[in-house]
Amino acid sequence: MKFGIVVFPGSNCDRDxxxxxxxxxxxxxxxxxxxxxxxxxxxxxxxPGGFSYGDYLRCGAIAKQSPVMKSVIEHAKSGGYVIxxxxxxxxxxxxxxxxxxxxxxxxxxxxxxYIQVKVNNKTPWTNKYDAGEVITLxxxxxxxxxxxxxxxxxxxxxxxxxxxxxxxxxxxGALADIAGITNEKGNVLGLMPHPERISxxxxxxxxxxxxxxxxxxxxx
Amino acid sequence: xxxxxKVTPEIVKKHGxxxxxxxxxxxxxxxxxxxxxxxxxxxxxxxxxCSYKSSKVHLKKLPTTGPHVVQGxxxxxxxxxxxxxxxxxFKMESHNHPSFIEPFQGAATGVGGILRDVFTMGARPIxxxxxxxxxxxxxxxxxxxxxxxxxxxxxxxxxxxxxTVGGEVVFDECxxxxxxxNAFTAGIVKKGDIFKGFASGVGNPVIYxxxxxxxxxxxxxxxxxxxxxxxxxxxxxxxxxxxxxxxKLLLEACLEAMKSDAIVGIQDMxxxxxxxxxxxxxxxxGTGIDMDLDxxxxxxxxxxxxxxxxxxxxxxxxxxxxxxxxxxxxxxxxKWDLDAEVVGIVTDDGIMRVRQKGKVVCELPIAPLVHAAxxxxxxxxxxxxxxxxxxxxxxxxxxxxxxxxxxxxLIGSPNLACKSWVYRQYDHMVGTDTVVLPGSDAAVMRIxxxxxxxxLTVDCNSRWCYLDPYWGSAHAIAxxxxxxxxxxARPLAVTDCLNFGNPERAEIMWQFEQSCLGMSEGCKQFGTxxxxxxxxxxxxxxxxxxxxTPAVGMVGVIDDISKHTTQFFKDTGDVVILLGVNTNExxxxxxxxxxxxxxxxxxxxxDFEREKSLHKAxxxxxxxxxxxxxxxxxxxxxxxxxxxxxxQDNCKMIGAEVKLEDDVRSDxxxxxxxxxxxxxxxxxxxxxxxxxxxxxFGCPANIIGSVGGDKLKIGDLIDVGLKDIYGLWSESIKKIxx
Numbered sequence: 001m002k003f004g005i006v007v008f009p010g011s012n013c014d015r016d017x018x019x020x021x022x023x024x025x026x027x028x029x030x031x032x033x034x035x036x037x038x039x040x041x042x043x044x045x046x047x048p049g050g051f052s053y054g055d056y057l058r059c060g061a062i063a064k065q066s067p068v069m070k071s072v073i074e075h076a077k078s079g080g081y082v083i084x085x086x087x088x089x090x091x092x093x094x095x096x097x098x099x100x101x102x103x104x105x106x107x108x109x110x111x112x113x114y115i116q117v118k119v120n121n122k123t124p125w126t127n128k129y130d131a132g133e134v135i136t137l138x139x140x141x142x143x144x145x146x147x148x149x150x151x152x153x154x155x156x157x158x159x160x161x162x163x164x165x166x167x168x169x170x171x172x173g174a175l176a177d178i179a180g181i182t183n184e185k186g187n188v189l190g191l192m193p194h195p196e197r198i199s200x201x202x203x204x205x206x207x208x209x210x211x212x213x214x215x216x217x218x219x220x
Numbered sequence: 221x222x223x224x225x226k227v228t229p230e231i232v233k234k235h236g237x238x239x240x241x242x243x244x245x246x247x248x249x250x251x252x253x254x255x256x257x258x259x260x261x262x263x264x265x266x267x268x269x270c271s272y273k274s275s276k277v278h279l280k281k282l283p284t285t286g287p288h289v290v291q292g293x294x295x296x297x298x299x300x301x302x303x304x305x306x307x308x309x310f311k312m313e314s315h316n317h318p319s320f321i322e323p324f325q326g327a328a329t330g331v332g333g334i335l336r337d338v339f340t341m342g343a344r345p346i347x348x349x350x351x352x353x354x355x356x357x358x359x360x361x362x363x364x365x366x367x368x369x370x371x372x373x374x375x376x377x378x379x380x381x382x383x384t385v386g387g388e389v390v391f392d393e394c395x396x397x398x399x400x401x402n403a404f405t406a407g408i409v410k411k412g413d414i415f416k417g418f419a420s421g422v423g424n425p426v427i428y429x430x431x432x433x434x435x436x437x438x439x440x441x442x443x444x445x446x447x448x449x450x451x452x453x454x455x456x457x458x459x460x461x462x463x464x465x466x467x468k469l470l471l472e473a474c475l476e477a478m479k480s481d482a483i484v485g486i487q488d489m490x491x492x493x494x495x496x497x498x499x500x501x502x503x504x505x506g507t508g509i510d511m512d513l514d515x516x517x518x519x520x521x522x523x524x525x526x527x528x529x530x531x532x533x534x535x536x537x538x539x540x541x542x543x544x545x546x547x548x549x550x551x552x553x554x555k556w557d558l559d560a561e562v563v564g565i566v567t568d569d570g571i572m573r574v575r576q577k578g579k580v581v582c583e584l585p586i587a588p589l590v591h592a593a594x595x596x597x598x599x600x601x602x603x604x605x606x607x608x609x610x611x612x613x614x615x616x617x618x619x620x621x622x623x624x625x626x627x628x629x630l631i632g633s634p635n636l637a638c639k640s641w642v643y644r645q646y647d648h649m650v651g652t653d654t655v656v657l658p659g660s661d662a663a664v665m666r667i668x669x670x671x672x673x674x675x676l677t678v679d680c681n682s683r684w685c686y687l688d689p690y691w692g693s694a695h696a697i698a699x700x701x702x703x704x705x706x707x708x709a710r711p712l713a714v715t716d717c718l719n720f721g722n723p724e725r726a727e728i729m730w731q732f733e734q735s736c737l738g739m740s741e742g743c744k745q746f747g748t749x750x751x752x753x754x755x756x757x758x759x760x761x762x763x764x765x766x767x768x769t770p771a772v773g774m775v776g777v778i779d780d781i782s783k784h785t786t787q788f789f790k791d792t793g794d795v796v797i798l799l800g801v802n803t804n805e806x807x808x809x810x811x812x813x814x815x816x817x818x819x820x821x822x823x824x825x826x827d828f829e830r831e832k833s834l835h836k837a838x839x840x841x842x843x844x845x846x847x848x849x850x851x852x853x854x855x856x857x858x859x860x861x862x863x864x865x866x867x868q869d870n871c872k873m874i875g876a877e878v879k880l881e882d883d884v885r886s887d888x889x890x891x892x893x894x895x896x897x898x899x900x901x902x903x904x905x906x907x908x909x910x911x912x913x914x915x916x917f918g919c920p921a922n923i924i925g926s927v928g929g930d931k932l933k934i935g936d937l938i939d940v941g942l943k944d945i946y947g948l949w950s951e952s953i954k955k956i957x958x
Contacts, residue, residue, distance in 0.1 A: 009465070009468075009469055009556065009557060010379070010465050010468055010469075012379075012380065012381020012468065012650060013381065013650060015651075016650070016651065016652040019652060019668070020652075023668075049650070050381060051378075051379045051381075051464075051465060051468070053465070054379070054463070054464075054465025054466075055379075055465075056465070109371070109374075109644075109645050110374050110378055110644075110645045110646075110647070111644055111645070112643075112644055112645070112646060112647045112648055112649060113640075113644050113870070114870060138649050140378070140647040140649060140650065142378075194649070196652065197649050197650075197652050200652075202655055202666060202781065203649075203652060203654070203655065204655075
């Protein structure tokens with residue numbers, strides 16, 4: 001599978017998101033510059049964590065205006081895979097590819113720590129996990145408090161779009177313990193935790209690796 | 221200051237120059253009066269902060285060379301060789317004064333400055349650490365300063381995407397009027413790709429890069445060279461405002477530009493901005509610079525030469541490229557949406573000539589300005605109170621009746637408590653290299669594409685430095701080395717931030733001299749030269765100076781990443797082994813202060829040979845792959861160290877039961893901070909081998925107990941459930957701010 005990692009000014013998990021698909025999973029990957037609309041024929045776009053455009057205005061709000069995002073939106077609408085991690089999740093909700101918003105953590109502070117999440121394995125991004133499996137992933141964000149209206153929440157639940165739910169402790173006040181959701185078709189995933197940070201044993205575990213392995217396995 | 225402002229004796233005084241210094245200045249100019257811009261430039265270049273005029277004679281005594289040193293002090297950062305063609309560039313720098321005046325921006329720009337120092341040398345930063353010190357937890361200003369400083373460090377480091385992986389947080393009354401913020405950055409650079417701040421090659425263009433110049437931070441360096449009186453809030457405009465987003469672009473653009481061979485030299489604009497960067501670059505190369513201020517990107521109109529030259533606006537760099545290559549470099553910066561303009565040209569006359577609107581507004585000979593900077597041998601006098609505070613009669617210290625209560629009080633005291641409230645606000649995992657997270661003895665960072673890792677630590681016991689600056693400072697070196705060894709790393713080199721009071725007082729200079737001598741001896745003993753650092757004087761408010769605080773940062777290398785260690789006990793049934801000797805020394809301990817309200821005595825005895833044999837033994841055992849955990853004993857002593865082996869910040873806990881049979885009074889046995897001791901654990905089958913290895917290096921070693929259960933039991937003195945102490949330990953810092 002060919003991955004494309006978008007580089008916005010202020011992205012800072014771009015190199016981490018490049019490392020896992022290539023060095024750990026042995027796949028092909030290219031960087032996609034924000035001013036460039038060409039997606040270089042990638043199968044899966046990664047919107048990495050960081051502070052795109054300095055998080056000025058609102059996290060992800062300026063990124064959605066960039067030339068590359070127009071192509072990413074088209075790619076998603078035609079069924080192409082897109083994953084937004086942390087700041088990438090914020091870009092996805094701002095762009096309308098995913099419903100809802102990410103507000104400031106209820107603690108009003110940045111939080112970096114390991115948390116537990118429960119996985120819904122009925123998505124293309126989680127098919128390598130067991131049903132209801134509880135895994136450990138790191139979070140690192142200031143605005144991860146997911147919110148949406150009630151109708152949307154019911155739709156997310158009934159469609160099985162909630163891919164990850166915080167388990168035990170809800171670190172940021174997210175509605176219904178939501179840590180990550182997909183779009184209706186399932187080809188777009190946004191999540192606050194960082195699977196790329198826990199995909200190698202030397203970093204303390206591989207609980208995040210199966211997100212990448214799941215999506216790679218969908219390619220025939 | 222308008223260019224036509226007349227230079228009067230009063231103006232000279234306001235610029236912090238003494239009469240003698242002003243005479244010296246005129247002489248350096250060939251017996252003429254400076255204009256106002258020139259005076260401003262001299263005042264910052266000759267400020268304590270930039271010129272090291274009071275410290276230079278002492279700093280010269282520090283060991284700065286070694287077989288692995290690639291770059292010693294004098295450049296933007298020090299560099300050591302770690303093999304495989306790779307180097308670590310690192311430095312620690314203070315941002316104390318600005319952080320007291322405006323904690324958030326002061327701390328944030330401290331991080332920004334040290335990051336620039338490292339990437340200007342061509343290194344990609346891999347980790348930040350910091351040493352931060354505040355007044356007493358119940359001082360009215362402490363919560364505000366603590367919250368602001370931590371949020372500022374988080375703001376800058378997190379946005380830059382450089383993990384903040386370790387450090388120290390200390391509370392003491394002596395910092396009530398002067399908190400300390402010392403920021404450390406380490407980066408990795410290939411040996412052949414190092415850049416330096418040289419303005420070489422006559423005719424080469426000088427390029428200004430990064431943020432536009434504004435009116436912020438003017439005279440920051442001068443402010444940092446004075447004591448605090450009343451009305452510090454008025455100095456707020458001297459504190460710079462940081463923009464980590466711009467710096468992130470600057471980092472990526474610089475590293476991209478450095479891949480070409482077009483850049484001759486590059487330096488960041490830190491203290492004294494455009495002035496110090498241009499002077500230092502030309503001075504190192506023995507050249508001059510002709511600069512046109514009309515080309516400098518400005519944030520607002522109407523800025524005078526004085527303001528432009530002295531602005532400390534952040535996120536700016538100065539580069540010299542080969543002639544004809546400027547466009548390709550400028551294009552890279554434009555790609556990253558940064559300003560980049562040719563503002564000058566390298567000349568051969570050794571003169572800094574600055575023009576605005578066609579007129580020369582400053583014409584200064586560079587060598588005299590830099591080399592004729594005053595150097596002072598300040599008077600030195602041992603304080604009258606020094607011997608008195610060292611007196612301690614243990615017979616008069618009553619032993620506690622209930623050690624469980626004493627232990628609980630200590631484990632919940634802010635200096636010994638878990639610092640997770642602080643480091644959870646720092647992104648410590650970005651970059652996916654952090655192998656050992658904050659909370660253990662040293663942070664361990666893997667280097668992708670190799671089998672190696674770098675271990676990093678920052679430490680200093682300033683109470684010991686107050687009681688005995690020589691030995692306190694030697695201890696700071698020893699403890700850093702011990703921290704690295706406990707993680708499995710070989711100590712390599714040191715950076716330091718020397719935070720002291722007013723150097724014009726003989727007692728302060730005595731502390732400073734003693735501290736340099738003690739550090740020097742420590743560095744020689746452990747083969748860890750000092751390759752970078754800075755000095756921060758005038759950390760005093762009114763008559764109260766801070767404790768002498770030589771914060772030390774140390775870098776070590778682990779050749780085989782699979783052989784790294786953390787401090788945490790792992791498995792039930794493992795054997796606990798104590799390396800080193802327990803003693804009756806309680807001088808300067810946290811126990812004495814917290815329980816007996818006493819700051820007295822001598823720091824514990826430091827025997828370099830014993831310490832070195834400990835290091836060899838621990839590294840050999842870790843190298844054999846039989847050590848499951850290793851933790852050095854320091855603040856709070858053996859009892860606190862054992863608790864720290866049992867508890868992790870994520871509620872993970874495993875108990876231990878130990879028995880101690882030393883002939884030592886009970887409070888000293890539990891809480892003495894005597895050095896040269898490390899607690900190891902290993903599986904039972906490896907215990908004999910571990911003891912044999914220790915003994916082969918002449919290091920005393922004894923099995924003291926085993927891992928398991930949900931309690932910490934130490935002989936018949938302490939018996940506490942881990943669940944009962946976890947809350948005390950983990951919530952203590954949070955309580956200060958809420």
